[in-house]
Amino acid sequence: MATETLTLGKALNxxxxxxxxxxxxxxxxxxxxxxxxxxxxITDGLQKDFGDQRVIDTPxxxxxxxxxxxxxxIRGYRPVCEIQFDGFVYPAYDQIVSQVAKxxxxxxxxxxIPMVIRIPFGxxxxxxxHHSESPEAYFSHTPGLKVATCANPQDAYVMIQQAIASDDxxxxxxxxxxxxxxxxxxxxxxLPEAYPLQAARIARPxxxxxxxxxxxxxxxxxxxxxxxAEDGRELEVIDLRTLAPLDLGQVYESVRRTGRAVVVHEAxxxxxxxxxxxxxxxxxxxxxxxSPVLRVTGYDIPYPASRVEEEYLPDLDRVLDAxxxxxxx
Amino acid sequence: MAKxxxxxxxxxxxxxxxxxxxxxxxxxxxxxxxxxxxRLESVTGPDxxxxxxxxxxxxxxxxxxxxxxxxxxxxxxxxxxRQGELGLWASLLGQEAAQVGSGRALRTQxxxxxxxxxxxxxYCRGIDPIMPLGLFRGVDQGxxxxxxxxxxxxxxxxxxxxxxxxxxxxxxxxxxxxxxxxGEAVIAYFGDGATSQGDVNExxxxxxxxxxxxxFFCQNNQYAISEPLERQTRIPLYRRAAGxxxxxxxxDGNDVLASYAVTRHALxxxxxxxxxxxxxxxxxxxxxHTTSDDPxxxxxxxxxxxxxxxxxxxxxxAFLVKQKIADDDFFAEVDEQAxxxxxxxRERVLEMPNPEPSSMFxxxxxxxxxxxxxxxxxxxxxxxxxxGSAH
Ligand SMILES: Cc1ncc(C[n+]2csc(CCOP(=O)(O)OP(=O)(O)O)c2C)c(N)n1
Ligand SMILES: [Mg+2]
Numbered sequence: 001m002a003t004e005t006l007t008l009g010k011a012l013n014x015x016x017x018x019x020x021x022x023x024x025x026x027x028x029x030x031x032x033x034x035x036x037x038x039x040x041x042i043t044d045g046l047q048k049d050f051g052d053q054r055v056i057d058t059p060x061x062x063x064x065x066x067x068x069x070x071x072x073x074i075r076g077y078r079p080v081c082e083i084q085f086d087g088f089v090y091p092a093y094d095q096i097v098s099q100v101a102k103x104x105x106x107x108x109x110x111x112x113i114p115m116v117i118r119i120p121f122g123x124x125x126x127x128x129x130h131h132s133e134s135p136e137a138y139f140s141h142t143p144g145l146k147v148a149t150c151a152n153p154q155d156a157y158v159m160i161q162q163a164i165a166s167d168d169x170x171x172x173x174x175x176x177x178x179x180x181x182x183x184x185x186x187x188x189x190x191l192p193e194a195y196p197l198q199a200a201r202i203a204r205p206x207x208x209x210x211x212x213x214x215x216x217x218x219x220x221x222x223x224x225x226x227x228x229a230e231d232g233r234e235l236e237v238i239d240l241r242t243l244a245p246l247d248l249g250q251v252y253e254s255v256r257r258t259g260r261a262v263v264v265h266e267a268x269x270x271x272x273x274x275x276x277x278x279x280x281x282x283x284x285x286x287x288x289x290x291s292p293v294l295r296v297t298g299y300d301i302p303y304p305a306s307r308v309e310e311e312y313l314p315d316l317d318r319v320l321d322a323x324x325x326x327x328x329x
Numbered sequence: 330m331a332k333x334x335x336x337x338x339x340x341x342x343x344x345x346x347x348x349x350x351x352x353x354x355x356x357x358x359x360x361x362x363x364x365x366x367x368r369l370e371s372v373t374g375p376d377x378x379x380x381x382x383x384x385x386x387x388x389x390x391x392x393x394x395x396x397x398x399x400x401x402x403x404x405x406x407x408x409x410x411r412q413g414e415l416g417l418w419a420s421l422l423g424q425e426a427a428q429v430g431s432g433r434a435l436r437t438q439x440x441x442x443x444x445x446x447x448x449x450x451x452y453c454r455g456i457d458p459i460m461p462l463g464l465f466r467g468v469d470q471g472x473x474x475x476x477x478x479x480x481x482x483x484x485x486x487x488x489x490x491x492x493x494x495x496x497x498x499x500x501x502x503x504x505x506x507x508x509x510x511x512g513e514a515v516i517a518y519f520g521d522g523a524t525s526q527g528d529v530n531e532x533x534x535x536x537x538x539x540x541x542x543x544x545f546f547c548q549n550n551q552y553a554i555s556e557p558l559e560r561q562t563r564i565p566l567y568r569r570a571a572g573x574x575x576x577x578x579x580x581d582g583n584d585v586l587a588s589y590a591v592t593r594h595a596l597x598x599x600x601x602x603x604x605x606x607x608x609x610x611x612x613x614x615x616x617x618h619t620t621s622d623d624p625x626x627x628x629x630x631x632x633x634x635x636x637x638x639x640x641x642x643x644x645x646x647a648f649l650v651k652q653k654i655a656d657d658d659f660f661a662e663v664d665e666q667a668x669x670x671x672x673x674x675r676e677r678v679l680e681m682p683n684p685e686p687s688s689m690f691x692x693x694x695x696x697x698x699x700x701x702x703x704x705x706x707x708x709x710x711x712x713x714x715x716x717g718s719a720h
Contacts, residue, residue, distance in 0.1 A: 035627040036555035059525035059561050060487060060553050088486065091527060126416045129470050130485050270700060299704045304689035306416055306467030311686040311708075321711065 002188050009179035011153035012042050012118075014187065015160035016080065020050050023078060026164055029056040029065060030082030030118075039084055040120060040179055062092035066117065070099050073113045080164055086121040087130025093138070100169045101144030112167040116160070120176035121149075122216040122266050123313055126306045133303055134267035136215075139171040140244040140276075147244040148197060149173040151218035153183040155195075155241065162197035173243075175216035200247045202254070206236035209260035209323050212251055212277055214240040217264045217314060224319040235323065243273055251277070252284045259290035260326040264314050269297040291329035294322045357565060358611060359591055360581040364639045366647025372587070374578045375567075380590040386654045392585050393649055394663050395429045396642045399449040401667035402458050405674055406448075406465070410620045414678055415465045419446045423583070423615030426641030427548050429453055430588025431610070434596055435479075435516065440501075442481040442494035442517045446548075450518065454480050458670075459677050468684050488526030491517045491545065495532040498541035498599075507542045512600030516544040516592070522553025524569065525561045533573040533607075542599035544592065545570075545607040548582060550614035555627040567609035575605045582612030583641040613639070686712070 006014065019026045028043055034057035037044030047055035058065050062083060069079035083089045089096075096117065103113045123132030140147045146168045150156040156174070163170045195201065203218055204225050211221040218239045225235040236254050240246065255261045261281050263274035278293035296314040304312050359380055361369050371381035384392075403421050410418040421428060424446070432453025435441060441450060445464075452458055456478050463469040464483060471482035484490035494517035506513045523529050524547060536543040549566055551558050562569075570577025580591040588610055595606040613636040617624050649655040690705035 031553070032555045034555070037626070039554070039621070057556050057560055060522035060556070061525045061527060063527050064525065090486075126467060128417055128464060128467070128485060299690070299708070300698075300700050301689055301693050301704075302470075305463075305469050305684060307683045308686050308689050312689060318711070321714075 001186050003184045004187050005182055006153045006157070006185045007180050007182050008150070008153045008156045008175070009040060009042050011157035011185050012150075012160050012174065013044055013046070014185070015157045016043065016164070017046060017049075019080070019161050019164040020046065020054060023164075025076060026078045026080060027054050027056060027072065028080045028082070029058050029069060031058060031060055031065075031084050033057060033082050038082060040176065042118075042120075042174070042179070043082065062088055062090075063095050066092040066095040066100060066115075069115050070095065070103065070113060073115050074103075074111060078114045078164060080116045080118060083117060083119045085131045086119055086133040086135055089117075089119055089135060096139070096145070096171070097142045101142050105144055113169045114164075114167045115169045116163045117169070117171045118160075119171065119173055120179070121173045122175050122177060123303060123309050124177035124216065126309070128306070129303065132306075132309065134265065134298065136171075136173055136243050136265075137267060137272050140273060142244075144169070145244060146170045146198070146242070147173065148242050149175065149215040150241070151175060151178070151203070151213075151215055151239050153181070153185045155239075157185045157187070158189075158191070158194045159197055159241070161191055162194065165191065166197065173215055177216050178219060181219070198242045198245065198247060200238055200240045200242065200250050202236065202250060203239040204235070204237040206234035206258070208234045208258055209236070209262065209326055210251065210254040210258045211235050211237045211262050211264060211319065211323075212240060213237065213264040214243060214273075215265075217266060220314060220316060221264055221319060224316045224323070227316055228320060228323065233323070240273075240277075246277065246280070248277065248280055248284070251281065255281055255285045256288040259288055260323070261289075261293045262296060262319065262322045262326060263293065264296045264319055266298050266313055268300040269295050270300045272297060291326040294326055296322045357567075357579050358581050359578060359587050360584050361587040361590060362581075362584045362644055362648055364583070364644050366644045366651055368586075368648055368652070374591070376576055376578070378576075378578070378594065380587065380594060382586055382590045382593075384586075389649060389654050390659060392429060392433070392589075393642070393645045393655065394666070395433070395449075395453060396425045396585060396645060397663050398667050398670060399425050399429060399452050400642060401671050402452070402674055403448055405671035406462065407616075407620065409675060409678055410465070415462065415620075416467045417465050417619055417621060419465075419619045420616040421446050421449050423613045423636065423641070424548055424550055424610075425449055426585035426645075427582035427588050427610035427612050430585040430590075431516065431546055431592040431608075434589045434592035436514075436596070436600075437479070438511065438513045439596060439600075440479050440481070440494075440497055440513065440515045442490040442497070442515070443483055444487075444490065444518050444520060444523075445483045445485050446520075447483075447518050451480060454478060456480060458674055462674075462678055463681060466678065466681055468681055488519060488523040488528040488532075491519055491523070491529045491532035492535070493517075495535045495539075495541050495543055498536065498543045498605075499539050501542050502539065502602075507600055507602040509601070512542065512602065514542045514544060514596040514599035516546050516596065518546050518548065520553060521547065521549040521551065521558050521561055521566060522556065523547070524566055533570070533575075533605075536605035537574045540602070540604040542602065543605035544595040544599055545605065546592065546610065547607065548610045548612055550612050552614050552618065552628070554618045554622060555624075557628075565609065567607055570607035575607065577607040577609065579609045579611055582610030583639045583644070585641060585645060
């Protein structure tokens with residue numbers, strides 16, 4: 001099996017290239033995705049190789065991007081839409097939650113909207129406002145939408161292809177601060193044999209406490225686990241990968257073993273993914289818990305100016321501090 | 330005020346060539362100063378409006394000074410970004426005349442709603458150029474009082490501010506502040522790319538239906554990041570106005586005098602209760618979209634060179650020289666001032682303190698929130714737990 005070392009961004013690019021090759025109905029659309037290859041170069045070279053009918057620079061309007069993609073989907077295409085930054089998805093919010101999410105249901109199953117909405121999300125890149133947000137809860141809260149996020153190049157490569165192949169509309173969140181991180185990617189594994197899209201995965205086994213994260217925070221939790229191991233504490237790290245629907249079987253199994261759970265995300269805590277995960281753990285693993293499920297999250301404030309974002313974002317210290325607290329209970 | 334009179338004082342009228350229509354070969358473009366520095370006395374717009382302005386020598390020199398200063402301060406900000414002192418910078422290079430012309434046309438009582446690129450308008454409003462740099466340095470998110478400066482905060486979400494401007498303008502009407510020479514007008518800035526946004530089109534509808542005292546000032550700099558104008562429109566942008574029911578005009582955005590004339594005219598119409606209009610300032614983004622961008626990926630050098638020949642400052646200088654309005658001493662003095670002000674700007678940027686981390690919890694709600702208060706307390710306690718440790 002051929003393994004290449006790719007950045008997460010290049011892995012997404014390679015995955016989309018494969019999807020374009022394998023299915024003539026796949027089209028990529030968004031602002032600056034053509035010649036420029038996107039502001040993060042995730043679609044670099046694709047217009048050159050597949051033409052401007054399949055890799056489409058759209059007018060500057062997010063509602064237009066998603067709304068016309070709905071029409072293309074009704075017509076039999078599989079649109080892969082790029083929203084340039086998390087903070088710019090909201091003009092398309094109506095199309096996403098009222099139209100994309102409901103078409104299948106309203107048509108009593110006669111229509112599918114096999115759309116992927118790619119959104120670079122999260123902070124940590126020193127950007128100005130609207131470029132560092134974590135909107136996953138808005139979409140995860142919407143029945144009819146699926147939400148997935150990758151945390152490493154291998155998953156990026158496979159999951160983007162799986163998302164494009166899926167008939168469900170999927171909001172695909174890309175951890176932009178991890179775009180440049182490298183890792184091995186098996187490039188010729190057949191898609192059906194790959195690890196499934198709608199499944200969590202143990203990113204690092206451990207015995208003493210369970211860290212649950214997704215997207216950009218998986219790396220942070222892995223680093224925290226490495227640091228904890230030096231102090232003799234073995235943390236299990238679970239990468240959720242799919243946020244809607246959540247796949248928590250392995251989480252329950254893990255928490256039953258460790259008795260302690262900490263959920264980590266960048267988004268604010270209030271009504272966030274952590275609240276959902278913590279509640280379900282409590283419901284399923286109540287008698288195994290040695291402490292309440294804790295959350296380490298962004299604060300319940302607008303994403304702050306970049307010079308204080310390091311204080312806002314969960315980091316290794318805050319994660320380990322929470323782990324300590326689960327032991328101090 | 331007579332239609333077509335941009336309301337400019339006629340002190341010290343200088344003999345200028347007779348008016349010509351379509352001197353650029355583009356009958357749609359309102360121009361009063363050619364790229365060669367030839368002055369046209371007046372020009373007739375597509376709807377028959379005659380634009381003419383006349384200035385004293387002092388005023389002409391003032392325009393030149395503003396153009397040079399605005400460019401120099403912008404270059405300084407770009408340099409500061411390169412040196413890591415700003416996180417990002419959106420340069421106005423090439424768009425100085427559109428901004429200085431329209432910015433100078435504003436009267437004290439008028440309100441402006443900028444994008445993220447209107448550093449030149451800000452300067453012309455008499456605002457300290459340091460003001461927007463906190464946003465680009467990452468120490469704040471604007472943080473100024475729009476009402477104090479009659480200049481809204483920068484808006485990064487494309488097009489959103491056009492609706493805010495329209496609503497503000499509706500408020501001006503509700504307050505009975507139109508219909509006289511002292512009436513208030515509102516100007517909204519946006520780009521060519523923004524014209525595709527729903528918000529911008531909705532603001533056209535609102536402004537039209539409510540006859541809002543609005544000027545829509547579109548700087549068509551030919552690009553929305555990498556996407557050329559053709560990705561947003563098949564017709565000249567100014568002509569969109571007709572479909573919404575108000576006048577539109579295309580002005581040479583590299584001509585500071587014409588930019589002033591059309592903006593003053595539109596603002597005066599608005600303040601007199603004659604409703605909105607759209608100005609398309611035809612210009613060019615000479616630099617990258619922002620410091621994060623690499624324009625060599627999507628446009629050719631010869632295109633940039635062609636626009637270089639239409640430089641807004643060079644033509645103003647040619648005019649001043651030809652008409653003997655300014656001499657070498659003046660130009661040297663302006664350069665000196667520009668240098669002084671940019672050094673001063675740099676010094677103050679370097680001194681901008683990082684925000685106190687706990688200040689991120691300030692101003693989330695005017696009436697406060699127990700949740701935010703609790704998180705602030707926890708945050709403070711957490712930071713204190715490191716005190717005395719090696720951390
Ligand atoms: C709603 C929204 N979508 C996307 C972006 C990202 N973006 C920032 S500037 C820009 C292009 C804007 O082009 P234009 O309106 O012509 O203004 P210019 O930058 O040329 O002054 C884009 C797509 C954004 N800021 N807001
Ligand atoms: Mg533009």
